[in-house]
Amino acid sequence: MTPFRSPNDTPLVRVRDLSVRFAGTPPVHAVNSVSFDLAPGEVLGILGESGSGKSVTLKTLLRLLPERKTRITGQVEVDGQDVLALQGRALADHRGGVASMIFQDPSLALDPVYTIGQQIAETVIRHDGLSKSDAMARALEMLEIVRIPSAKRRLANYPHEMSGGMRQRAMIALALACRPKLLLADEPTTALDATVQIQILLLLRDLQKELGMGVIFVTHDIGVAVEVSDRLAVMYAGSFVETGSVKDVIRDARHPYSKGLLAANLVGAAPGTRLDAVPGAPPPLNALPEGCSFAPRCAHAETACSMSPLPIWNGGNGRWARCVQASCLGALADAESTS
Amino acid sequence: MSTPILSAHNLVKHFKAGGFGAARKFVRAVNDVSFELASGETLGVVGESGCGKSTMARLLVQLLTPDSGEVHYQGKVVGRELPLKAFRSKVQMVFQDSFASLNPRMTMIDAVAFGPTVHGMSRSDATRKAQDLLDRVGLDPSRFGGRYAHELSGGQRQRVNIARALAFDPQVIVLDEAVSALDKSVEAQVLNLLMDLRRERGLTYVFISHDLNVVRHISDRVMVMYLGEVAEIGPVESLYSAPCHPYTQALLAAMPSLDPDRRTMEAPLAGDPPNPIDPPQGCRFHTRCSRVFAPCSAQAPAQHKVGKTHFAACHLNSAKEHVA
Ligand SMILES: Nc1ncnc2c1ncn2[C@@H]1O[C@H](COP(=O)(O)OP(=O)(O)OP(=O)(O)O)[C@@H](O)[C@H]1O
Ligand SMILES: Nc1ncnc2c1ncn2[C@@H]1O[C@H](COP(=O)(O)OP(=O)(O)OP(=O)(O)O)[C@@H](O)[C@H]1O
Ligand SMILES: [Mg+2]
Ligand SMILES: [Mg+2]
Numbered sequence: 001m002t003p004f005r006s007p008n009d010t011p012l013v014r015v016r017d018l019s020v021r022f023a024g025t026p027p028v029h030a031v032n033s034v035s036f037d038l039a040p041g042e043v044l045g046i047l048g049e050s051g052s053g054k055s056v057t058l059k060t061l062l063r064l065l066p067e068r069k070t071r072i073t074g075q076v077e078v079d080g081q082d083v084l085a086l087q088g089r090a091l092a093d094h095r096g097g098v099a100s101m102i103f104q105d106p107s108l109a110l111d112p113v114y115t116i117g118q119q120i121a122e123t124v125i126r127h128d129g130l131s132k133s134d135a136m137a138r139a140l141e142m143l144e145i146v147r148i149p150s151a152k153r154r155l156a157n158y159p160h161e162m163s164g165g166m167r168q169r170a171m172i173a174l175a176l177a178c179r180p181k182l183l184l185a186d187e188p189t190t191a192l193d194a195t196v197q198i199q200i201l202l203l204l205r206d207l208q209k210e211l212g213m214g215v216i217f218v219t220h221d222i223g224v225a226v227e228v229s230d231r232l233a234v235m236y237a238g239s240f241v242e243t244g245s246v247k248d249v250i251r252d253a254r255h256p257y258s259k260g261l262l263a264a265n266l267v268g269a270a271p272g273t274r275l276d277a278v279p280g281a282p283p284p285l286n287a288l289p290e291g292c293s294f295a296p297r298c299a300h301a302e303t304a305c306s307m308s309p310l311p312i313w314n315g316g317n318g319r320w321a322r323c324v325q326a327s328c329l330g331a332l333a334d335a336e337s338t339s
Numbered sequence: 340m341s342t343p344i345l346s347a348h349n350l351v352k353h354f355k356a357g358g359f360g361a362a363r364k365f366v367r368a369v370n371d372v373s374f375e376l377a378s379g380e381t382l383g384v385v386g387e388s389g390c391g392k393s394t395m396a397r398l399l400v401q402l403l404t405p406d407s408g409e410v411h412y413q414g415k416v417v418g419r420e421l422p423l424k425a426f427r428s429k430v431q432m433v434f435q436d437s438f439a440s441l442n443p444r445m446t447m448i449d450a451v452a453f454g455p456t457v458h459g460m461s462r463s464d465a466t467r468k469a470q471d472l473l474d475r476v477g478l479d480p481s482r483f484g485g486r487y488a489h490e491l492s493g494g495q496r497q498r499v500n501i502a503r504a505l506a507f508d509p510q511v512i513v514l515d516e517a518v519s520a521l522d523k524s525v526e527a528q529v530l531n532l533l534m535d536l537r538r539e540r541g542l543t544y545v546f547i548s549h550d551l552n553v554v555r556h557i558s559d560r561v562m563v564m565y566l567g568e569v570a571e572i573g574p575v576e577s578l579y580s581a582p583c584h585p586y587t588q589a590l591l592a593a594m595p596s597l598d599p600d601r602r603t604m605e606a607p608l609a610g611d612p613p614n615p616i617d618p619p620q621g622c623r624f625h626t627r628c629s630r631v632f633a634p635c636s637a638q639a640p641a642q643h644k645v646g647k648t649h650f651a652a653c654h655l656n657s658a659k660e661h662v663a
Pocket of ligand 2: 160161162163164165166191193354355366367368386387388389390391392393394395435615
């Protein structure tokens, strides 16, 4: 498999042939043979279809999936550690210490029976061994860093007493409290208004540079992805279908799904008119078609698309697309834009 | 204007925030908010996180009791002239937190069929209806109907919530961040569905969102809130092309860049929103406003008319008003 290699030789994250299945009738093949590297201090943005396995991929890096009904195969290394083999104390140190996550749904991360201050303090006591009063001071500092207004008063708030956007910021504070090497951010700014969103994005960019933190950033907002990412990956039906630098993917997407997703952007559409969406729905994850899983919805599909394994177009410099026509699709776009 | 389908009259909601007796403190989450919704209209609602949008929505659908003020449905005072039960079947809400609003022990098909059965539909009809609705939000009922909330992705849960609200056959739907977890392509499908239903059934929407592009696309009018109050309200095109409140101007300027070579370097609005327990005197925005002048700290601005149906609560517009 051609992994998405970052230029740096010792990656912070190294994922090879990762597959995740949930038992059930029928079983769900949520992630299918994903491989990628993330260098320390690098920001990888992931865009993709709803239900394509973005959150499951991130949760695997923290081993947060229910053990009994989940089967994980492949290799996952973070900071040199084999994440899939971690047990007990080592696993606890990994979660929140080495890597931490900002969840899509704040109710998953925040405990309703403790105040925000208690929750952040408890994490730093556990990972950094701070005293109770130092931990509270750190909690306050974190709430200020993520621009929670009246931070001091908010320390004593329970999650339900905060607005959606404040809960989101509290969760960002919780995730950053132990200065992790790897931050997994699952749509961290969707609950924020544009003015606060841009503040948080600029803040994450600063902290990321300052701490040299690696970040995997899942978002549906292409503008947000452009603001923070060094590289982009596009996910479809449990696989990465295209990766490259932000500029390359935004300006010259080669996979038809990426092209469709970027075109469905609302900017410039006449208000109230029907919007272009990629027609159809993704295939059932337990019965993916041979070869390209996007082929049944693809306007350019041909017989070669059912080849297995599918040839991968390689554009050099970590840029590739899982599409038999990627080279000519790019050429087509060039011809269209010059004509 | 004919009788509005839904209207808010001077809604006020303050939450207790610690302290005792005379020192008791309150968060002024919603402070004297009034507006009207014409039948078939879509009102977009935007504003800073924590400014009271979700609280306003909960007041509007009567999940919270206002400290004062009224909600009218087709001219009738809800609760007094129109029983709550009748109102609930007409006005539905899709909640911001897609997890919290789904019963963890119910399969998705049951969650969607629940509404119609409560309103007297037979189980088999309700199930058929739920299947149809799941299908319309892009979730194959044979694949997703038997799953529980934690077995879905964020965007899939959000669509179940939309189907659940539609199952009541409401006239008005209040959508609180209802498409925020969807990828752009599925979002386009769901927005198309909402626009189709609006055309087919004349539905009225209150559409709360942080995505200014989406709000622009779907709304007829837009309401901008700041710290529990209405800062500006007006037709979508005039509000986006000629915003009259400095807060609206900052908000629109904060939209992310789509150009990798031109990333945003500085946030257009600095500082923190003021404490809602003790909001600033005069105009609530004056502490952060780049165009602050003498009257702003002294006097709260009235809603100045800046267009036929366009109002802005900002002193800068007091001169303009006479011209308009
Ligand atoms: N515990 C589970 N049991 C069974 N299926 C699951 C479970 N968790 C997730 N899934 C399924 O796995 C697939 C991938 O889910 P995931 O949450 O990773 O999607 P996503 O890409 O994050 O989508 P979204 O953008 O909507 O959040 C989905 O089809 C989902 O329904
Ligand atoms: N049950 C509650 N108890 C105490 N305070 C509350 C409660 N619910 C909301 N608040 C406060 O009321 C204010 C308005 O909250 P609301 O949830 O309406 O904001 P919002 O505009 O929806 O924000 P967001 O965009 O972040 O969702 C906030 O200061 C919030 O902390
Ligand atoms: Mg997700
Ligand atoms: Mg809200």
